[in-house]
Amino acid sequence: VWHGVAGPQGGEYPAVTLTITKKPGENAIDVANAVMRRAESLRNTIIPASVDFAETRNYGLTADDKAKQLIQKLLFATAAVVALVFIALGRREAAIVGVAVILTLTVTLFASWAWGFTLNRVSLFALIFSIGILVDDAIVVVENVHRHLAMNNSAQNLEADPNTAGHEAVSHAPPDLLSIIPRAVDEVGGPTILATFTVIAALLPMAFVSGLMGPYMAPIPINASMGMLLSLAIAFMVTPWLARLWLKALPHSGQGEGGLAARLGTIFERVFAPLLAAEGGAAKRRLLWFGLAALIAVSLLLPALGWVVLKMLPFDNKSEFQVVVDMPAGTPLEKTAAVLQELGAHLARQPEVLNYQAYAGVAAPINFNGLVRQYYLRAGGEVGDMQVNLAPKTQRKEPSHAI
Template sequence: RVSLFALIFSIGILVDDAVVIVENIHRHLSKGGKKLTEIIPKAVDEVGGPTILATFTVIAALMPMAFVTGLMGPYMSPIPINASMGMLLSLIIALVVTPWLFRTIIGNKVHHVETKNSKKGENSIFDKLMRPFLHNNKKGKLNRYLLIIVTIFMLFLAILLVPSQQVILKMLPFDNKSEIQIVIDAPEGTTLETTNQVMIELADYLKKVPEVEHMVAYAGTASPINFNGLVRQYFLRQADNMGDIQLTLIDKHERKRKSHEVALSIRPEVEKIARAHNVSAKIVEVPPGPPVQSPLVAEIYAQSDSQRAKTAEIIAKTFTKANGIVDIDTSLESPSERNIVVVDQAKAAQLGISQAQITQAIETAISGNDVSYLHNPNNKYSVPIRLELPQNRQNDWQTILNIPIQSRFGGKVTLDEVVDIKKGTWEQTIYHKDLLPVTFVTADMAGFQDSPLYGMFELVDIIKQDEQVTQNFIKPPLIVDKPSLKWDGEWQITYETFRDMGIAYGVGLILIYLLIVAQFSSYFVPLIIMAPIPLTIIGVMPGHWLAGSQFTATSMIGMIALAGIIVRNSILLVDFIRMQVAAGRDLKQAVIDSAKVRAKPIILTGVAAMMGAFFILDDPIFNGLAISLISGILVSTLLTLVLIPVLYFWYLSRFGLKNV
């Protein structure tokens, strides 16, 4: 699926090189007076260098993403690999095949000549737009400063949407799946009949939900393993106090609500039924990306088992203070009584009873034992003769203790003569992670934010008030000298993914900078050319806000791709200005002409990339990628047409035309 979306994502940017080449050929052809065979070499040579450079800047921005580590690496790697290979092939086709195809189809018959009226109209638009910023007097400088200040202010407002929670950050949004799972955990010692009764009540309610097509309940046994169960180890859930309900929804095209909306709607009633029976009911959805133990996980470390259990209980109570935290649970087991059979070994030895005889007698009474077989010549298999107590008396210890055992001295000895029954509790299961004993506190996030990160950040502030617990975010504590907490779950994958993608973004920017330095032989010009990269935020963040979408890992991929796509526009503008000034053109007019001449290919390539993104706009997972491309290209392209020529004009005016 990811590879397919990588191809769809590439559709828009693959035609950019051909668009620039064809548009420039058409521009030269429209001047008239020359044959197409004379025009094509000059037109391709004019934009060939910038086109090659622009293509490699896109590849430089995308390729570092192929080296993202962790679980998300293989998940995202098809996008940079497929898109980069496509860009290389499209460049070769644009430089070799496209001009030949243009000549074959158009021939030498097209000889349009620009009319003065259209040219005058175009000049008047760009004159009015650009000239106020191109004066070297105080007014011109003030206009340039105002342009930069307004741009920075818009950038600040766009970034402000994140801390104000107008744009929610999340690893990946929920996909519209056809499955929902409800996991039941009753206190240890709960009978299978009680667990089954809870599941029957839940099933009676779930049958009334219109989106539920059918369900399967598993009481006391594990359900068939699924994608989520691989990490959460649901295949080990085999106990009388455990249950699992698998819901299958009707086809997504036949229901109005998405699977996540259905899960949110059934949660209140499911929790109500669970509380009535003092059990825990967790609603589990199929994760859109790599599965985790739980969206919100707190790993508790301490010096002793009792201290770790006490700290886990305190942290679990703290979870209830945060808004939107649901499905709170711990790996601690409820205290459950057990009967311990203590054998008086000295007395048993005197009476001629071995400990193995005592164990076998109790096992036979409770679980049964095949003592012999009934052989019938008419039956293919022998019939076992099973010895056990009646089911209604298997829990009666008085009956069990009255069972006689054959002594090796020839007499009979009842169990109560050699054993005593003592009351006790089952020991807690001790979990280990990286050789350290650990207790888990798990939860999920629901409500407005619907992102575990915000619930975790709120809990971090609450727990910080308790100076006795140390919080760790990246690695577990090296030395456990006091109660410590390590945050895990979706936070860990989010941190690793955005860390690696941030590094990839930085490496991509460095590669783009070096490519532009090599092309323009300047260390300052690349900074002007790369100026629109942060301006993409002005489009991306408001775009997510207007669409009501979360900023996810796929949104970040879109921003990284924008770094290469939007630099193409700056390269075309700056290269045209350099070419015009070198030919003796007045600097102001060259700046205006750059916007006028290059506006058409820049807008065409931008529209092509936006149209390619529209195909994935309705996908729940890659929706963020589409929004980033559409909104980022729209806003940054319009700003680039004005800001880059103005900044380059300021640079040449300040440092002289000798730098061209």
């Protein structure tokens, strides 16, 4: 085992790799920081001055970076949903949806903690994966309350107009929200419940996957299912209450002549009217079908032509990669070590490489890739591993898979 440092001042040095694994439930970031602080405190005391040490892998730092990225995406997704509701319905409806989403995420995280899951990349991905579904219930309820209020206002305006009613204008009291909101929620209650449980039925079987991937994938269906159930409860209890408080005396501009609904209606009419016309509509519909068929055919050709790569997981721009060396059976250890040294000399000349660790005849410390492919079972004179550490992705132009 040896450690190689890239660059003009680099070189190769005999090394010992010390792997430290956290206990279940512990915070990987805190453990990694504590280990490095402890190692620094031992320098020039327990660790002699002639012995140097370097951090070659810090999955706590990786987890922290990924968690921050996922949290940013979660906040962006929530803000995008609220902004869309604001544009389509109004600021008060957007505020109701925003409160419902934040409350749903908070309660879901608490339920996830109570279930025994930690806040990690998988659980955060589950929330991002289901954010579009979590907001559906609240949006459906708020939009239907909004629609009923607009219909009530329109009916009152017609009754108050002497030109349409045929009598003198009469005054009416404001809409009775206590009667409108239950009716609006009841109208969409059944379909919303059915849609929620349909999605749960599609996701939940993933929680029963066995084997190596079972515990790894379990937080996704469980967190998403819990979040959907909680969002359904919040949509039927908290959202109507907030609508009762915030939607009274609200001018419904989205339904007016100059509102967004009117503009969207004009766009839809221009697009679909030619397709539905009695004269010439059939030909245009056939042309539309041919166009859709052509697009589907082109999309199916993309993987065949190599323009789209089919993978189980997307490329991830990591700061490390592993080189696995398999020499012919019976190769002596010295020859395998010589091959690894040649590879190391080449890697040391690459500007993106910081350092590397070479293992001849033994397996490198286990990582997720090695766990899946059982690299930890590799041993013998003909096998070798190299752990290559790259500069941070902010300091290089090429992604790791291109390097």
